[in-house]
Structures are given as C-alpha cells and as structure tokens.
Amino acid sequence: MVWMSRVVYRKYGNFVDNLRLYVKGGSGGMGLPRLGGQGGKGGDVWVVTKEAVTLKKVKDKHPQKRILAGAGVNSSVRALKGDKGEDQLIFAPPGIVVTSDDQKVLGELNGVGEKVLVARGGHGGTFHTGYLPSRGQARHIRLDLKLIADVGLVGFPNAGKSSLLTKLSHAKPHIASYPFTTLRPELGKIVYPDYRQISMADLPGLIEGAHVNKGMGHKFLKHVERTRQLVFVVDVCGFQLSPKTPFRSAFETVQLLIKELELYNEELLSKPALLVVNKMDLTDTELKLKELLGQLQDPEGFYHTLPKDMVPRHSVTFKDVLPVSAATGLGVEELKTCIRHTLEQEAAMESKELCRERLQALRVAAQPPKLRDPPVCADTLGLTRNSTS
Structure with a gap:
C-alpha cells in the first residue's frame, strides 16, 4: 500500500x-x-x-x-x-x-x-x-x-471516462478499477473518416466539494473552463466514492455534477452538454436507464428526493442522452457522430451571430449623421432685428 x-x-x-x-x-x-x-x-x-x-x-x-x-x-x-x-x-x-x-x-x-x-x-x-x-x-x-480542448469529459471517479477516451480516440490513459486512476488531464484526438479531428480531454475525477477545492478541486475545474463542449459521464448503476460516503444514484450523480460546476462558475452551465450513461453492459441496466430518462424529463419534480445542498439553482438541458458501454463499444460510434454534430451546430450558430453583429456595425457606420438645426449667429440676429425695425 x-x-x-x-x-x-x-x-x-x-x-x-x-x-x-x-x-x-x-x-x-x-x-x-x-x-x-x-x-x-x-x-x-x-x-x-x-x-x-x-x-x-x-x-x-x-x-x-x-x-x-x-x-x-x-x-x-x-x-x-x-x-x-x-x-x-x-x-x-x-x-x-x-x-x-x-x-x-x-x-x-x-x-x-x-x-x-x-x-x-x-x-x-x-x-x-x-x-x-x-x-x-x-x-x-x-x-x-488551463487545458484547451473541444470536448471535456466530466464525471466522478470510476465513471469510465478513461475507458471511453480510449474507445473514442488513440489516447492510452491508465485504466484501473480504483478511484482517482486519472491524476492528470489526458488528451486524445477523435479522427473521423474524412480526417476531421476533434480534441477530447479526460479530466481528473472530481468529488463532492470540489468547488471549495476538496480533492483535486480547482485543479480539475479550471480545465473545464477551456473546453467548448461538456460530456457528462455517469455510471448507470450509481456512484459511491468509499464506504464512508453516501451512495448516489445516476440521477443524483448528474445533479451533483451540475451543482459542483454551478458553485465554481455558473458560466460553465451555458456550454453545450451531452450526457453519456456508461456501463450499459451490466445487468438490469435497461430499467435503470428508463428510470433516469424519466427523471431527466422533469428534474424539478424529483428535487424533493435530493438533499437541499445538492439541488442546483439552474438545470441543464442536455442536447442528447446516449447510453454506451466503454467496455463493449456499445453506442460509441453514435457518440462520436453526436459530438461532431453538436460542435458543428454550435460553430454555425456562433458564425451566424458574428455575421449579424458585423452587419449591424456596417449599417450603423453607413448611416448619415443626423441633421441638426444650424447654429444661429448673434450678429445675424442683430441684423435681423435692425432690418425689422
């Protein structure tokens, strides 16, 4: 030991x-x-x-x-x-x-x-x-x-982020069954058939209280700031860090991840996000996935089941929820396609907004100055009065 x-x-x-x-x-x-x-x-x-x-x-x-x-x-x-x-x-x-x-x-x-x-x-x-x-x-x-990557994998220890990165890219992070296997950010490249490449970062697992720098705390969270898209990775069977910590269901895990990001920096929740439900190769996972999907459709309706300090002020609307198995490869290709689609969709929206702002600036610059009444000279007024008299 x-x-x-x-x-x-x-x-x-x-x-x-x-x-x-x-x-x-x-x-x-x-x-x-x-x-x-x-x-x-x-x-x-x-x-x-x-x-x-x-x-x-x-x-x-x-x-x-x-x-x-x-x-x-x-x-x-x-x-x-x-x-x-x-x-x-x-x-x-x-x-x-x-x-x-x-x-x-x-x-x-x-x-x-x-x-x-x-x-x-x-x-x-x-x-x-x-x-x-x-x-x-x-x-x-x-x-x-602060790591720069297109996609950042967010999740608690042993959610399967490293295994997922291995399936999606050519990266070879260390993988084991104990918590905190990943102690530093790992970068990988997702390569598509048309040679398009997307960078993905497997960020070190965070724990409850990371926003106040518990565990790897800020060392993890600061890297999240420099990613364009977040991919939440949760274990469909739930998560428990140690026998001394409470067990969290998949729904509780999602809300806890959102809460930690919110307490650190609310702006992180404005990033486009996907939810990956991992370890679908285990037994009885279909029922657990169905339960999770039902809870995510109306998360506020299930907030009463959470401790008060775990309830986030803002909910996150995931662009897609994808069941996968990093162990067997189930759903991995669908995830690759979804990551690319959402990134390109976001880039198109940003480009459209930029064009709109530039067009508005050109319109303002092209407008003629507003016509104003010409200034009246005092001498002119005097002459006018004299002529009138």
Whole structure:
C-alpha cells in the first residue's frame, strides 16, 4: 500500500499545471555626458508559447525560478548609442494564462507563437535623465495552464471516462478499477473518416466539494473552463466514492455534477452538454436507464428526493442522452457522430451571430449623421432685428 502511494505521488508530481516565477527586466545602460551618448535599453522578459513544451520542462529549465534579462550596453566613444540588452524568452505550452501576484491578467496565450511582455527593461541614460539609466521592471508572475480542448469529459471517479477516451480516440490513459486512476488531464484526438479531428480531454475525477477545492478541486475545474463542449459521464448503476460516503444514484450523480460546476462558475452551465450513461453492459441496466430518462424529463419534480445542498439553482438541458458501454463499444460510434454534430451546430450558430453583429456595425457606420438645426449667429440676429425695425 505504501509502495502504491509512492508511485501515485511520483506520477502526479510529474504533471505541473501552475508555476510561479520571478522575472526582472534588464537595467538600462549608462549615457556618456561628455559626448551626449545614450545608453542602451535593458532587455525584456517575454512568455512565448511553443509546441512540445510543458510547465514541468519550464520548471526544470529554471530551477531557481528566476529569469533575468540582460542589461543595456553603456554608451561609449565608439558607440554613442549603446546596444539593447538581451531579451529572455520563457517558452510555455499553449493554453496558458499569465497573471501577476495581485491577480491581474497579463495575457492569455492560446495559440503557438503568441507572446506577452511580463517584465519591461529599463531605459538607457540620456540627457533628460542626467545620463543615468533606470532599472528594469521586477515582479512575480504565475503561469496557469488551463487545458484547451473541444470536448471535456466530466464525471466522478470510476465513471469510465478513461475507458471511453480510449474507445473514442488513440489516447492510452491508465485504466484501473480504483478511484482517482486519472491524476492528470489526458488528451486524445477523435479522427473521423474524412480526417476531421476533434480534441477530447479526460479530466481528473472530481468529488463532492470540489468547488471549495476538496480533492483535486480547482485543479480539475479550471480545465473545464477551456473546453467548448461538456460530456457528462455517469455510471448507470450509481456512484459511491468509499464506504464512508453516501451512495448516489445516476440521477443524483448528474445533479451533483451540475451543482459542483454551478458553485465554481455558473458560466460553465451555458456550454453545450451531452450526457453519456456508461456501463450499459451490466445487468438490469435497461430499467435503470428508463428510470433516469424519466427523471431527466422533469428534474424539478424529483428535487424533493435530493438533499437541499445538492439541488442546483439552474438545470441543464442536455442536447442528447446516449447510453454506451466503454467496455463493449456499445453506442460509441453514435457518440462520436453526436459530438461532431453538436460542435458543428454550435460553430454555425456562433458564425451566424458574428455575421449579424458585423452587419449591424456596417449599417450603423453607413448611416448619415443626423441633421441638426444650424447654429444661429448673434450678429445675424442683430441684423435681423435692425432690418425689422
């Protein structure tokens, strides 16, 4: 048992999804008073996204967690304007949110090659500063990885998310029968016959109280924010984390998942969602599925059976409810088709809304300015009065 816990700790320790660094721009170079020379500007510190980079690699490359840019070159007789100091680039994976210690967002980097300035270099000495340079900007920054995927699998431990990801894609996550098998997000690609690809993330299982950071809490929930569509995965037979925790039926599991997302960030419930009822290969599952479907048709009518703290303020209307078996492959192809259809439908709606907004902006820009009464000059009024008299 001790050996197992050590293995699990080492595996999770290799995954880093947030990192705090000290960054400092280079100081400017000295000016040359005798000849009016200008010192070089200090180097800047940038965060740049790059493929095949992880925050673990960033941490290993900078064990001291200090990144300092080069100082500007002093002005001299041979070069009155000093050269700029060397910039420092922090390569990070796409899907990074860069914040300062006061929670100010410095930038969100989603695509490869995007960059954000995190520490500006100091100015070189000039006549206006008495030829004295300024120091570079210094601050602590946080690199927070929020996974970017088209689809995110949401569910409690042992709901079968990893098995489902294996059936849908070429990903090979670790699969076992004990809770918290998945300790880090796993990404896979669903490849269709026409070579269309959809990225899917198997997110670590959450537990009751995840919104207040119990279990993996915010480490799980923050990744949900960066997915376009949610796929709720529940065990048709219900769920129980341990003998010390209460048993939850499939309907209770769905409502509890909705409640956890709602308490963390209500905006997550606005994402398009599918419900996958897994493990349909077990016995007596047809009756349980029928009961669940009846409860989902009128969830408010069954809220009285739930504890008060489990009742969500907002219900989720699933675009589709699909019974599947990750073990036998039942319903997997239908799920792949449904995921693609709902994503394309959502993209079409977003494109239509964008076109409508642009058309409205063009119409407003094309409208002539409103005609107003011309201003009346006081001299004109005087002349008018004189002529009348």
